[in-house]
Amino acid sequence: MKPIELDAEARTELLRAVAWYGERSVEVGRRFVAAVEATTAEVQRWLRRFPVLNEPTTDPPVRRARVKRFPFAIIFVELRETIRIIAVAHQRRRPLYWASRVPKV
Numbered sequence: 001m002k003p004i005e006l007d008a009e010a011r012t013e014l015l016r017a018v019a020w021y022g023e024r025s026v027e028v029g030r031r032f033v034a035a036v037e038a039t040t041a042e043v044q045r046w047l048r049r050f051p052v053l054n055e056p057t058t059d060p061p062v063r064r065a066r067v068k069r070f071p072f073a074i075i076f077v078e079l080r081e082t083i084r085i086i087a088v089a090h091q092r093r094r095p096l097y098w099a100s101r102v103p104k105v
Contacts, residue, residue, distance in 0.1 A: 001044050005082040013088040032070055039067045039074050047078055058102045
């Protein structure tokens with residue numbers, strides 16, 4: 001299994017979402033963290049099972065893993081040595097804002 005690498009911008013997005021949910025309910029914040037961790041573990045185990053996003057067309061392909069029970073997705077690419085998470089994206093806001101983060105290989 002390849003290690004997971006979380007971009008700084010993706011880390012910031014994750015922390016903001018955790019804080020937002022945590023302000024509403026500590027329990028909901030914990031469930032969000034658990035759901036993101038479970039999704040990340042699935043990405044690490046079965047990364048090629050997640051769909052490639054068609055827009056924009058890139059190399060390496062960008063994939064999306066939806067976070068169960070929350071309107072977020074883990075946007076990631078497989079690199080030679082790691083799996084890089086480039087965004088923890090809300091699915092209903094700012095589509096493709098993360099496109100400039102895709103690494104050039």
